[in-house]
Amino acid sequence: MPVRLTTKDDDFEARFTALLSAKREDSPDVDETVAGIIADVRARGDAALIELTAKFDRMELTPDRLRFTAKEVAALVADVPRDEMAALELAAARIRAYHERQLPEDASWQDECGATLGWRWSAVSAAGLYVPGGLASYPSSVLMNAIPAKVAGVARLAIVVPTPDGVANPAVLAAAQIAGVDEIYRVGGAQAIAALAYGTETIASVDKITGPGNAYVAAAKRRVFGRVGIDMIAGPSEILVIADRDNEPDWIALDMLSQAEHDESAQALLITDDPAFADAVEAAIEARLETLERRAIAGASWRDFGAVIVVEDMDEAASLADRIAPEHLELCVADAESLAEKITHAGAIFLGAWTPEAIGDYVGGPNHVLPTARSARFSSGLNVLDFMKKTTMARMTPGALKAIGSAAETLAQSESLEAHGLSVRARLDKLNDA
């Protein structure tokens, strides 16, 4: 049974803190193995990739088989049912429209001393997306990673996706095609991350790597960080639903189960101000768990990590939500917008009972790659800026240098950086001579 906490209980603070700090995932320490794999790919390129793929994915490749050909992609995509293609296209169009609004603006202005200042945004030249194989191989995640990159203007976008025993997921390839991905490689694991970061004979290196993966992939991303940019290291998914009694318990139950069914380490939390409503949701979850296809996974997640918190009022709910900093936050209350204003830390907020979180996973428009494990305190969901960078610009005039140069000289001297000061002084002297 999931835990039930009540804020007015004496032991609430201790139990809530325990809930927050509970470790939901045992990441095995694979760092040494991963370091070896990366070194191997750096040293031997394609040959290492092929050997590691034979070992881990049980398939024999040759250098010219590393990449999916256009023909192979087309043949697989032809297998995707028509309604699924239409749904992917609708999702892609909505995700694209949302992310196009995130394109940042350049700036340039003249300040009061005559200097021209500003900045300029540009896209990274090449990005690589990791797509997991097996159970967690989601075409929707391909759209969510690839579309922001393409909207940002990334010229070269490569996907790596393991195809264990040679089995590829046609919907993943369809999503890649719809999103405009340029290259698709049938490799996975730490070796694929190494190939993207350092390049091999066949796979050119990229500048930024995004996308979820297992412990090996996460360790590899952490290791290549700095050589290339990476996105967040994602943990197991989580949802917090804040709901009052005026909700259909079954809807709330399904929303919570749609996180729980991802993964045994996923977490579904409910905060409500009505204990009877809490009971009703718990009962609805138990009822749905009797027939749900993924009841083994969802049941384990709910039993081990689920929790229901009964609060005195919605202000209390807001302050607990900030401490949880959930990846997904559903506000099923009368005035969801007002409640949202009281909450600072959340990856994505879903307002009102007509906005199930699953809409955001697929067709809402906002990204579904969101900060997990309380990292919404300091990071954002995947967005267009993740594939762009800013160059600052400055132009001094002789007048501007006269106005502010001697302050720079003073600071340079105080930091014992003589050449810094002299580079300004030489120019000021020229102005004084003139």
Added chain:
Amino acid sequence: MPVRLTTKDDDFEARFTALLSAKREDSPDVDETVAGIIADVRARGDAALIELTAKFDRMELTPDRLRFTAKEVAALVADVPRDEMAALELAAARIRAYHERQLPEDASWQDECGATLGWRWSAVSAAGLYVPGGLASYPSSVLMNAIPAKVAGVARLAIVVPTPDGVANPAVLAAAQIAGVDEIYRVGGAQAIAALAYGTETIASVDKITGPGNAYVAAAKRRVFGRVGIDMIAGPSEILVIADRDNEPDWIALDMLSQAEHDESAQALLITDDPAFADAVEAAIEARLETLERRAIAGASWRDFGAVIVVEDMDEAASLADRIAPEHLELCVADAESLAEKITHAGAIFLGAWTPEAIGDYVGGPNHVLPTARSARFSSGLNVLDFMKKTTMARMTPGALKAIGSAAETLAQSESLEAHGLSVRARLDKLNDA
């Protein structure tokens, strides 16, 4: 002597590639030591901090001495010369004005199916800045880290700065005071990073850690990444100057030396289309190196990592600049703005001969914390967004859910996520019943 490359030479490509991939810094592998230090601070808090500070910084602390009191800060700041205070205040005002323009806007709109979509920015609640002790303890870096955090709206901003043998840098404290830093602790090294990430009895944990440091600090930041946000792992500084013959060789020499004097691993590069001008700059550098205070450091950097590249024309210069992706790029050419448009990858661009890079280090306004080691390909200088995060918002209406809900259901089914589909279906059924 620094290397001289000429693009029309047969071996240019090989030598340029070697220059790009040359490793300028030998980071010792301190990861295991750092892991131990972090574990110790997590387990024993203040006691570990105090022990490690005694060991590494040769000073005995007690828990109540970890933090500088307001009185201590005031006493030290009183030692800062008046012209230095004025220069710090001018710098702070200009940095603040520049960064205030970076504050992002929230967005909210209704799409064609009636859904309300958007996002909201918010500041991280607490940030920690690492300030190195000793040679690289720069008050200007305190301004550059602290001001963007305060402009972003960070409520609690803590500095950690080692004070080896009990010696503090008054200008660092002055900069912290001017920037509005809330707490200053006299601890450094990996132990300070651990304290900021996990908290101790005296130092509350933060959500984001920025600031430069040695190999131990860098390794600690990499280890706590995910628990908290971090900025880039900074490498040794570098500058690329692109200059035509119509420049004062001594000015260019000083600009290059102002990078070289930072660190023996720093790199100063010149690209010019005139071999005679290249000779003149080299001669000017040699001349300045005879008297420069930091001639030992600057000379070693110039000798070991300096390079001059002679190109056929400025288009060639632009394309090489993109491959170098320099931290600092000075464009000392007739039409610097046009040349800048041809270059995509650079941390900061300084336009025209009246804009020495040192202006950007102190009083220009843009940030001087910039991507090193070619990471300008995928990352930006420190900015206000580094201390903020975005929450996406979505509200469906019954009509919007009718329009796009079944596509979500289709995709959920194709990904075998039944509860996802059911959470949408339950609502659609209600609408159909109505």
